[in-house]
Amino acid sequence: MYSRYIPPPNGGATANTASYQATNAYNDPVTAPQQNTDTPVATKKITFEDTDDTAPIASTNASSGRETRHSEKKEKSRTSEKYTSAQSPEAPDDDTTTAKEHGSKKRKRKEEGLTNSSTTPEGNLAKPPKKEKKKKKSEKEAPEDDEEDKVHQRHKAVFEKIGRSLQRPSTEDTSKQESEDEKEEDEVHDLGPIPQPEPVVFDESKLTYDTLPAWLSSPIRVTRETRCPFSDLGISSKSIDILKSKGFEDAFAVQAAAIPLLTPGLDRQGDVVISAPTGSGKTLSYVLPMIRDISQGQVTRLRAIIVLPTRDLVQQVQATCEACSAAFSVDKRKRVKIGTAVGNKAFKAEQEKLMTEIQKYDPQGYMKALERSLKLVNFDSDDDEEYDFGRSDIGASRPVLDHVVESIPAVDILICTPGRLVEHITKTKGFTLDYVRWLVVDEADKLLAQDYQQWLDLVLKKLSVNKPSHRDFPNSNKTGPRKVILSATMTRDLSLLNGLKLSRPHLVVLEGTKSGEHLLPSSLKEVAIRVRDPGLKPLYLVDLLWHINKLSISDTAPDAKSSDSGSDSDSTSESESDSDSESSSDSDSDSGTNRKEDTRKQAKSAAAKFNTTVLIFTKSNEATLRLSRLLSILVPELAPLIGTLTSSTKTSKRAQILAEFARSRLRILVASDLVSRGIDLANLGHVINYDMPINAASYVHRVGRTARAGRVGYAWTLYEHAQGRRFWRDFVGQGEGASTEIIRVGKVEKMLVGEDEDGDVEMEDGAVKGKKITFAEDRIKAYEAALEQLGKEARG
Numbered sequence: 001m002y003s004r005y006i007p008p009p010n011g012g013a014t015a016n017t018a019s020y021q022a023t024n025a026y027n028d029p030v031t032a033p034q035q036n037t038d039t040p041v042a043t044k045k046i047t048f049e050d051t052d053d054t055a056p057i058a059s060t061n062a063s064s065g066r067e068t069r070h071s072e073k074k075e076k077s078r079t080s081e082k083y084t085s086a087q088s089p090e091a092p093d094d095d096t097t098t099a100k101e102h103g104s105k106k107r108k109r110k111e112e113g114l115t116n117s118s119t120t121p122e123g124n125l126a127k128p129p130k131k132e133k134k135k136k137k138s139e140k141e142a143p144e145d146d147e148e149d150k151v152h153q154r155h156k157a158v159f160e161k162i163g164r165s166l167q168r169p170s171t172e173d174t175s176k177q178e179s180e181d182e183k184e185e186d187e188v189h190d191l192g193p194i195p196q197p198e199p200v201v202f203d204e205s206k207l208t209y210d211t212l213p214a215w216l217s218s219p220i221r222v223t224r225e226t227r228c229p230f231s232d233l234g235i236s237s238k239s240i241d242i243l244k245s246k247g248f249e250d251a252f253a254v255q256a257a258a259i260p261l262l263t264p265g266l267d268r269q270g271d272v273v274i275s276a277p278t279g280s281g282k283t284l285s286y287v288l289p290m291i292r293d294i295s296q297g298q299v300t301r302l303r304a305i306i307v308l309p310t311r312d313l314v315q316q317v318q319a320t321c322e323a324c325s326a327a328f329s330v331d332k333r334k335r336v337k338i339g340t341a342v343g344n345k346a347f348k349a350e351q352e353k354l355m356t357e358i359q360k361y362d363p364q365g366y367m368k369a370l371e372r373s374l375k376l377v378n379f380d381s382d383d384d385e386e387y388d389f390g391r392s393d394i395g396a397s398r399p400v401l402d403h404v405v406e407s408i409p410a411v412d413i414l415i416c417t418p419g420r421l422v423e424h425i426t427k428t429k430g431f432t433l434d435y436v437r438w439l440v441v442d443e444a445d446k447l448l449a450q451d452y453q454q455w456l457d458l459v460l461k462k463l464s465v466n467k468p469s470h471r472d473f474p475n476s477n478k479t480g481p482r483k484v485i486l487s488a489t490m491t492r493d494l495s496l497l498n499g500l501k502l503s504r505p506h507l508v509v510l511e512g513t514k515s516g517e518h519l520l521p522s523s524l525k526e527v528a529i530r531v532r533d534p535g536l537k538p539l540y541l542v543d544l545l546w547h548i549n550k551l552s553i554s555d556t557a558p559d560a561k562s563s564d565s566g567s568d569s570d571s572t573s574e575s576e577s578d579s580d581s582e583s584s585s586d587s588d589s590d591s592g593t594n595r596k597e598d599t600r601k602q603a604k605s606a607a608a609k610f611n612t613t614v615l616i617f618t619k620s621n622e623a624t625l626r627l628s629r630l631l632s633i634l635v636p637e638l639a640p641l642i643g644t645l646t647s648s649t650k651t652s653k654r655a656q657i658l659a660e661f662a663r664s665r666l667r668i669l670v671a672s673d674l675v676s677r678g679i680d681l682a683n684l685g686h687v688i689n690y691d692m693p694i695n696a697a698s699y700v701h702r703v704g705r706t707a708r709a710g711r712v713g714y715a716w717t718l719y720e721h722a723q724g725r726r727f728w729r730d731f732v733g734q735g736e737g738a739s740t741e742i743i744r745v746g747k748v749e750k751m752l753v754g755e756d757e758d759g760d761v762e763m764e765d766g767a768v769k770g771k772k773i774t775f776a777e778d779r780i781k782a783y784e785a786a787l788e789q790l791g792k793e794a795r796g
């Protein structure tokens, strides 16, 4: 085994190895800053150079010529610092000498009028050592030169040694040696003992958290088609029967994967993050194991909090919780109590619903409360309201002897919006999270991105308080709180996820997706329509609506059709029974009743014309109101079927509209993004993106209002010329620079809406080229008249 000189990459065969290695370290973008801040060695070397520079000058009352040299020496010192600071912390003093020599040579070359480039570290490397020119030196500099000569002698000897050793290998060993050398490239012997640090491997990972932790990069995957009988998940037959009666036959894929993870067992498995498509049944996947767990207790305590972004979603999840509560209250098990906090009621009224008062045995507390009350009492007043006795702020209970009145939550599960939750935590006396062992954050990406009153920090702080046995899971050796985080567009932003302080998390995704990708339901069909004349966009919408209607009649969406026909009869029977009850209470001559009857007849005849359900998304509340009204003016026969939903619609009205839409009494809903997330509109056949969604996640949530629970659904997107590129690139993943997080099974079809030159309505799949698409003159006039009417109405 022998060593071999390894030339620097630029081919400077005789370059000083120490300089090469030091320079290499200096040039490394990672090493340089790190080493420069690595103080111990750098400080040592700098001190050495400083002494060398300053001591002689200080002692000889330096002349101006000296000052020049002094500044040159300082330059040398700085150069030397560059090198030495890049060296190993373990580097022996020899290194200092070498670096110093390097600096000295550099100074010399400078004196010899060498160019700037040759004084750079790279310049030094590129040139072989030159024969030193003799130069007249002052007495003060002589010892330094002597030292340099010695060093040069030493180097010369070393280079000669290298030269000899390079000639040594025999030809037959060359190839073997080369391969060995390849492996040992960094190991250089005989050139002076300059131990170097391990080469710093350049860390290419971006600090933008591209490198995911194992739980995110290796999720638990489940195939979409997976179905699993609830009995396999350990659910009793009686509960299964009740679940079946509510429409839950078998567990969906995400439920089959998540329920076992969330069912408390002997070993609690940690927190669970679920990223699964819209309509895949995420709600039941946490509600079922949670209610099953809580139903095993006897005492009511606030055990679970479910946080959702909107009031409508709170009501929807409440319905699923009630269904499961009924399923698990069998066999004398407790019926789990469910409460909501959404801020649509007066706060006091909500407090009274959520809280209750108990008499707690506490003689000392009773005495204290009594003393306080006696101090406060005003004996001149008849009003005895001031006898407080520790009463809570919600009720009127008085403590019995040796007891105090305590206010505690009256529900096991609280489903809430984050803002209202914060209000209760901070303002409602006795509202404690001490017993909470389930925290669910649904639509997590939205809730994490918008920090409503720092709700998460506050909740996590409360959950970090651990009182003995308060958060214990029955039948488990672990204690809570347990977190379940869900979304169809789960964020992969680690800084947001870290905010949840997850404990041993597992990520559940459907097969075919990676973390950060958003899978669309496989039963979703997507169609894109180019709006060639944005000024006439509402006419495109009208034609699209009639096309959709035709489609549902010709049955390309079987579920939509069957549900429509079902809801038709529903709506008929309900409207009949409604009108019965109304006619029995009002007289026939009542003009109000007649008006209602007329409206109902119109709705019925309109419903006969329009056979499916459509949700139209616009970009804002204002656009929603305008479009809804314009549509009613343009197509009066559809007006009775059109509903409007914006964030300014009252909560009760919103619930009523959603209920009417679910029953298909309303069939066309024009809405803002308020209902783009989570809302489960039974049997919704079509979603239309009238205005483009703001991003890929918004697209996924909007179109995900249809094609739920395996049913067929259609998503139609209208795009104008200027929006086309963004749509195809960001949402579809086609075209130049295309990149989309949206994963789909099928492809997005193109469709033409409008009339060709002959005035015939032209509707066909795929792009049609060479035809001028327009609308008949009389339709354009009617549209202009509608706009005028709208303007008049707006002006009042």
Ligand SMILES: Nc1ncnc2c1ncn2[C@@H]1O[C@H](COP(=O)(O)OP(=O)(O)OP(=O)(O)O)[C@@H](O)[C@H]1O
Residues within 6 Å of the ligand: 247, 248, 249, 250, 251, 252, 255, 276, 277, 278, 279, 280, 281, 282, 283, 284, 487, 488, 677, 678, 679, 680, 704, 708, 709
């Ligand atoms: N096991 C099941 N059997 C039959 N229907 C189910 C089952 N699980 C869920 N569903 C139904 O599937 C629909 C979608 O469920 P859910 O609202 O939980 O979807 P999601 O995944 O939360 O969607 P989003 O991401 O849009 O909120 C609901 O109507 C629900 O009742």
